[in-house]
Amino acid sequence: MRTALVAIGVDKTASAFPRLNAASLGAQQMADWASQRNISHTLLTDQGDSKVRFADVYDAIHQFVQEGVYDQLIIYFSGHGVLIAPDCETWLLSGAPDNPNEAINVAGSIANARTCGIEHIVVYSDACRSIPSQWRSAMLTPGTVFPVHQPRAPAPEVDAFYATLPGNPAYELPPDQASEAYRGLLTSCLIKALDGQIADVIVDQQTHRVVPARPLKLYLTQAIPAEAAKVSIKLSQSPDARVESALPKHL
Numbered sequence: 174m175r176t177a178l179v180a181i182g183v184d185k186t187a188s189a190f191p192r193l194n195a196a197s198l199g200a201q202q203m204a205d206w207a208s209q210r211n212i213s214h215t216l217l218t219d220q221g222d223s224k225v226r227f228a229d230v231y232d233a234i235h236q237f238v239q240e241g242v243y244d245q246l247i248i249y250f251s252g253h254g255v256l257i258a259p260d261c262e263t264w265l266l267s268g269a270p271d272n273p274n275e276a277i278n279v280a281g282s283i284a285n286a287r288t289c290g291i292e293h294i295v296v297y298s299d300a301c302r303s304i305p306s307q308w309r310s311a312m313l314t315p316g317t318v319f320p321v322h323q324p325r326a327p328a329p330e331v332d333a334f335y336a337t338l339p340g341n342p343a344y345e346l347p348p349d350q351a352s353e354a355y356r357g358l359l360t361s362c363l364i365k366a367l368d369g370q371i372a373d374v375i376v377d378q379q380t381h382r383v384v385p386a387r388p389l390k391l392y393l394t395q396a397i398p399a400e401a402a403k404v405s406i407k408l409s410q411s412p413d414a415r416v417e418s419a420l421p422k423h424l
Contacts, residue, residue: 176245177237178214183252187271199251199360224267245293254300270309278315285319296333299357301342332386335413362396383423390414
């Protein structure tokens with residue numbers, strides 16, 4: 174299986190939202206994971222004075238699709254997100270919400286991904302799915318980051334993992350009270366699983382061991398609330414996942 178990854182991390186939007194501490198770090202961790210496995214990847218973060226623009230994300234995905242050699246494409250995002258309509262998750266990039274076009278329509282992008290010819294699409298969204306409370310956020314006009322092709326059979330299978338349920342926030346937490354480093358709960362649990370640290374998600378496949386989507390879904394459903402509760406009994410976060418793939422496809 175030949176895999177590509179586009180990892181996106183946005184700590185700071187143009188206005189209205191507080192600066193995050195771990196979004197760009199989460200994207201860097203995913204890129205490091207890919208590097209260790211010789212997975213082709215593009216890293217887009219706002220570390221330093223950089224900005225992540227819609228065109229950057231589209232171009233990165235389009236490049237991997239255009240090459241036509243990949244069996245799996247992973248899209249990872251960590252940053253601010255809002256839910257502007259039922260099943261309409263929106264990821265905010267550096268220029269949002271001041272520029273309403275600098276945002277990504279997740280559901281629309283998944284719909285377009287089904288025409289791209291890559292047989293397995295994986296989406297990891299470590300972002301809030303809160304309902305906008307401010308006018309500018311409600312007026313976002315997010316775009317889709319997959320190119321549109323003529324649909325053909327077999328259609329790609331899409332696995333989408335969300336940090337939280339619709340309408341809810343996703344948290345980033347310090348690993349311990351003495352550390353200034355932060356982590357997104359989905360990313361923290363995800364990296365452990367993909368690194369082979371969680372025995373329950375691993376399945377033996379002849380010559381290699383893999384992490385399929387369904388065991389990962391079950392693990393995240395238990396692990397993320399448990400990690401939140403370790404920090405505070407009042408802290409609650411439950412993930413959401415839409416899984417379509419089955420073995421031999423894996424993560």
